[in-house]
Amino acid sequence: MNNNIDEINQYLSSVTAAAGNLPKEKIAELAAMILKAYEEEKTIFVFGNGGSGANASHFAGDLIKGASYGLEKRFKAVCLNDNLSALMAVANDISYEEIFVEQLKNFVKEGDVVIGISGSGNSMNVVKALEYGLSVGAQTVAICGFNGGKIKEIADLVVHVAIDDMEVSEDLHLVILHCVKRVIMQALPYPPS
Numbered sequence: 001m002n003n004n005i006d007e008i009n010q011y012l013s014s015v016t017a018a019a020g021n022l023p024k025e026k027i028a029e030l031a032a033m034i035l036k037a038y039e040e041e042k043t044i045f046v047f048g049n050g051g052s053g054a055n056a057s058h059f060a061g062d063l064i065k066g067a068s069y070g071l072e073k074r075f076k077a078v079c080l081n082d083n084l085s086a087l088m089a090v091a092n093d094i095s096y097e098e099i100f101v102e103q104l105k106n107f108v109k110e111g112d113v114v115i116g117i118s119g120s121g122n123s124m125n126v127v128k129a130l131e132y133g134l135s136v137g138a139q140t141v142a143i144c145g146f147n148g149g150k151i152k153e154i155a156d157l158v159v160h161v162a163i164d165d166m167e168v169s170e171d172l173h174l175v176i177l178h179c180v181k182r183v184i185m186q187a188l189p190y191p192p193s
Contacts, residue, residue: 048117121149145169
């Protein structure tokens with residue numbers, strides 16, 4: 001039993017230490033970018049694989065309901081890993097590397113925000129989607145861990161959790177997105193409850 005407690009303590013210590021080193025200025029920049037997109041009625045596209053995909057879905061939900069509820073003008077947010085039929089059709093008929101970029105081709109416009117989340121920063125479907133976003137004049141964001149990988153080199157804005165641990169990275173990516181939600185909700189004129 002003590003070994004289990006030791007492992008839990010070690011993990012929580014890793015999360016706490018890494019949280020203290022989060023790039024706060026970059027998080028603030030991301031919040032400002034999301035607010036600008038809101039003001040200009042641009043769409044925010046977010047996506048990732050596995051745990052990163054879960055974080056992407058969570059963030060889109062936070063924007064669609066949490067940050068939009070009570071506002072007349074609402075956030076336009078789409079999580080590209082939530083449409084299972086589209087994902088499977090593209091993966092099966094074209095390539096798994098194209099699952100996000102093929103969806104972006106249907107929707108993304110200049111000035112939209114394209115957010116790719118990848119623990120390693122090297123998921124080729126995320127890389128390709130960010131590259132496509134750049135090519136059409138979207139604003140691109142990389143949320144990454146480890147050494148940042150390929151997406152760190154190509155995105156307009158990089159929010160990097162520099163830790164070599166996938167679970168801690170994924171935990172802190174969600175913390176980053178919740179920070180963004182808090183900042184944008186402080187900036188918007190919600191009616192009194």
